[in-house]
Amino acid sequence: MMHHSFELILANIGRHISLTAEESSYFTQLLRPGHYARRELLLMEGAVCTDFTFIVSGCMKSYLLDQQQKEHILTFAAPDWWIADINSFITGNPGNLFIQAISETHTLALSRRNQEILLREIPKFERCFRILTERAFAASLQRNIDAMSLSALERFEKFRLQYPYLLSLLSDQEIASYIGVTPSFFSRMLKKHHLK
Amino acid sequence: MMHHSFELILANIGRHISLTAEESSYFTQLLRPGHYARRELLLMEGAVCTDFTFIVSGCMKSYLLDQQQKEHILTFAAPDWWIADINSFITGNPGNLFIQAISETHTLALSRRNQEILLREIPKFERCFRILTERAFAASLQRNIDAMSLSALERFEKFRLQYPYLLSLLSDQEIASYIGVTPSFFSRMLKKHHLK
DNA sequence: CCTGCAACTTGACCTTGGTCAAGAACTCCA
DNA sequence: TGGAGTTCTTGACCAAGGTCAAGTTGCAGG
Numbered sequence A, B: 001m002m003h004h005s006f007e008l009i010l011a012n013i014g015r016h017i018s019l020t021a022e023e024s025s026y027f028t029q030l031l032r033p034g035h036y037a038r039r040e041l042l043l044m045e046g047a048v049c050t051d052f053t054f055i056v057s058g059c060m061k062s063y064l065l066d067q068q069q070k071e072h073i074l075t076f077a078a079p080d081w082w083i084a085d086i087n088s089f090i091t092g093n094p095g096n097l098f099i100q101a102i103s104e105t106h107t108l109a110l111s112r113r114n115q116e117i118l119l120r121e122i123p124k125f126e127r128c129f130r131i132l133t134e135r136a137f138a139a140s141l142q143r144n145i146d147a148m149s150l151s152a153l154e155r156f157e158k159f160r161l162q163y164p165y166l167l168s169l170l171s172d173q174e175i176a177s178y179i180g181v182t183p184s185f186f187s188r189m190l191k192k193h194h195l196k
Numbered sequence C: 001c002c003t004g005c006a007a008c009t010t011g012a013c014c015t016t017g018g019t020c021a022a023g024a025a026c027t028c029c030a
Numbered sequence D: 001t002g003g004a005g006t007t008c009t010t011g012a013c014c015a016a017g018g019t020c021a022a023g024t025t026g027c028a029g030g
Helices: A007-014 A021-028 A088-092 A112-121 A124-149 A152-162 A172-179 A183-192 B004-014 B023-026 B086-091 B110-121 B122-148 B152-162 B164-169 B172-177 B185-194
Strands: A031-036 A041-042 A051-065 A069-079 A098-111 B031-036 B041-043 B049-066 B071-077 B098-111
Touching: A007 A021, A007 A051, A021 A112, A031 A051, A041 A051, A051 A112, A051 B004, A069 A172, A069 B122, A088 B122, A098 A112, A112 A124, A124 A152, A124 B071, A124 B086, A124 B122, A152 A172, A152 A183, A152 B164, A172 A183, B004 B023, B004 B031, B004 B049, B004 B098, B023 B110, B031 B049, B041 B049, B049 B110, B071 B172, B098 B110, B110 B122, B122 B152, B152 B172, B152 B185
Parallel strands: none
Antiparallel strands: A031 A098, A041 A098, A051 A069, A051 A098, B031 B098, B041 B098, B049 B071, B049 B098
16 A cells, blocks of 8 residues: 555656656655645745655645735645645745645655755656656746636636646635635626536 | 857856866757847747857847737846746647847757757766756746746846846836836836835 | 728716725624 | 534625826937
């Protein structure tokens, strides 16, 4: 069963580079399994994000609180995705994001220190992380584009087409926060367009 | 003088990895110098972005036109920065961004093909591009956060503090587009707050 | 030096989405 | 199974920022 829990992450990595059996086990032994209850925090504002975290099951979100303590969701992470406060992770400085479990979640964490060891011992992981980062970067740019050029309704339509799986896991508030509107406006919008 | 034109890019790379003299010259010979007049396009919507482009002097912007043909600026690139339509570059599909020179600009282009050769011949460049991408990714996430949690005025204040150098090169329309407001609102905002 | 276009400004009005507060509807355990 | 907290909905009102069009200013090229 130990073996079983690494299947998803090895498949994830295997999409970008191929590993021998030894390399795979070297890699997996650098991972730290974690378990979070619904609403449990993985990271708090002001803490240094020391881990790059892979979601095995469940779902997490990263968000920040603005000056008025309003929550703004930056990303969701479903199974087979990674989550971190990248800015804090790469600089080593305290971050301003919270990361929280939306439902009961199993994770595998790769610490900064272990990532360095991994990259030194198996340099082809550089390639893997480059590709993962490129994709996440492209997704983030697209979100900037959408925020600038689409209406709230269009952003929601796009979200539901792109992440139908997440829709069922999230509260309306969370979807509203992600697309960048208030819960009350979101509720009105759904009603007006008979989307619920 | 050939040598001189590579100093900036070698310093840029040198911030992340160290290269021998041979590696440096292997790298620079994979670069294609380019020159663009003010307003000249480096990339058009619908074209495949085949190059990762380094700005030696001058300034460029990437932008898209929305359904109503309104321009939205995604990024600026001053000297010592890279610019590309990352999504098109990594997928090889036609992109939806334009890249255009704001002033007369000298560039060094690394094509996708040459990047592959470079990564194969000198694998430590994987690390370099991973780090460059991570930083660009962190900047993009921060922009998402700012778009969600700051007012137009706050976004402008942040922009002028962060990129004072760009302020002098850009028209008000371009700044307005980048911070995500119309030129007329931007003009009113400056006046209201005595910012000009 | 002048002209013609591009950039900026401004007025009047409009739209999208926010605020605050109160009520209705879930749910999750004890 | 029955509260106690969430979450969702809704009304009345508000504010940030957009639209359109008409000036004005500025400046680059002939």
